[in-house]
Amino acid sequence: MGYKVVLDSTEIKFSACHFLKEPNQCSRLHGHNYYVSVEISDDLNENYFVVDFIDLKEKLVSIIKPMDHYILIPTQSSDLTIREDEDSIEIIASNKRYVFPRADVLFLPLPATTSELLAKYIHGKLKELLKNKEITVKVGESKSTMAIYEA
Ligand SMILES: [Zn+2]
Structure with missing residues (x-):
């Protein structure tokens, strides 16, 4: 421990x-x-911290801020057909067809945008910034539901 x-x-x-x-x-x-x-989780550093809270918050915000107020589209989904135009994105999802402004869409390299996979995505980005640390990411999409990825 x-x-x-x-x-x-x-x-x-x-x-x-x-x-x-x-x-x-x-x-x-x-x-x-x-x-x-x-x-x-980690051992204490030379300043007796696991990690500096201000630095940790800045790193986490730098990862999630680019996701704020976007339509999240998973590019690895085998259920979606994605067509890119100069200024619009067309998505075919089984019997539905969506067309969004290009500027409103954020593509994520995921098979789906479930909270579980969003937690894993954020974890991967944070792990790049905090190598060698054990990281748990929790993503809650309502007061009663939360998905967790840790490694
Ligand atoms: Zn949802």
């Missing part, structure tokens, strides 16, 4: 919209305020 720090603030969030494959209400375009919190 070692040290762990937790960064969990209602300020750390992004708002985005998406749709999922499943054949219920989540397959319709809808949005969430995604709350993101992280836990970092």
